[in-house]
Amino acid sequence: MLLASTSSHAGNVAATMTDKAGAPLSNVVLFATPVGVAVPPPQRPLEPATIVQEELQFKPYVSVVRAGTAIGFPNNDKIEHHVKSFSPAKEFEYKVYDKGTPPPVVFDKPGLVVVYCLLHGWMRSYIMVVDTPHHSLADAAGSARLDGLPDGTYEVKAWHPDLGSIKPPLTQTVKITGGGTQPLAFNFDFVPRKPRTAK
Ligand SMILES: [Cu+2]
Incomplete structure (x- = not known):
């Protein structure tokens, strides 16, 4: 439970991922790193x-x-x-x-x-x-949320496997202050390849 999300000293990000054709893009990793503040170490053992x-x-x-x-x-x-x-x-x-x-x-x-x-x-x-506890994965509708971000400035990054290991994630800077949910849109400049299968 992220009780901090209801406090006025934390806020949320609701991101929408789309591909070049404007269609919802799934399999996108979303993560936020605070700017100018060290990320606290994990408070409890990390879930395997x-x-x-x-x-x-x-x-x-x-x-x-x-x-x-x-x-x-x-x-x-x-x-x-x-x-x-x-x-x-x-x-x-x-x-x-x-x-x-x-x-x-x-x-x-x-x-x-x-x-x-x-x-x-x-x-x-x-x-x-x-290197941050604030991460999630977009669902089939291309939506991803980060809840309970303590107030501050964050670099929010969105990454999809079709970027490969060379192209950087898409990055936006957001300021979280006083609660609420910030909408963010990430538009990728490709249409995703289908994951390869045996057939
Ligand atoms: Cu195998």
């Missing part, structure tokens, strides 16, 4: 997350977690996968294994982590590791 291998896909396709979060990679398929990341923010590998749950990976550094399966070239999962 899960990315499953299921029906020859990683699910979810896009995740956002705070640095320090542990993510488990259970294989729910009846066949083997070979999970691998080459990303500087977190290199890791689970060599081929059968059904089961290997120990989780702790994502301790901010940055983008792209997860592949070396056996199934279409399988991808994108993990944005951020």
Whole structure:
């Protein structure tokens, strides 16, 4: 519960994501970093997350977690996968294994982590590791919220996998003061590719 969202010393952001055609864009990571203020360390242990291998896909396709979060990679398929990341923010590998749950990976550094399966070239999962507790993921309607932001100035960033690792996230600066919800619109200059599948 983010009780701070009802206080007058905190506010919210409600963002709308659209693609080049003006259609709602999902799979967008939204996160806010305070400007000129250190982000307090986590107040309690971070909730672990899960990315499953299921029906020859990683699910979810896009995740956002705070640095320090542990993510488990259970294989729910009846066949083997070979999970691998080459990303500087977190290199890791689970060599081929059968059904089961290997120990989780702790994502301790901010940055983008792209997860592949070396056996199934279409399988991808994108993990944005951020150094802030204020993050969310856009829903199917392209809406994402950040609730309970303490008063202050924030850099609010929106990132989609089709930006790749070269193009920066879209960024807007907002001032949160005295409660209320600030609407923000992020318009991406592409129409998203369909995530690749086995078929
Ligand atoms: Cu695989």
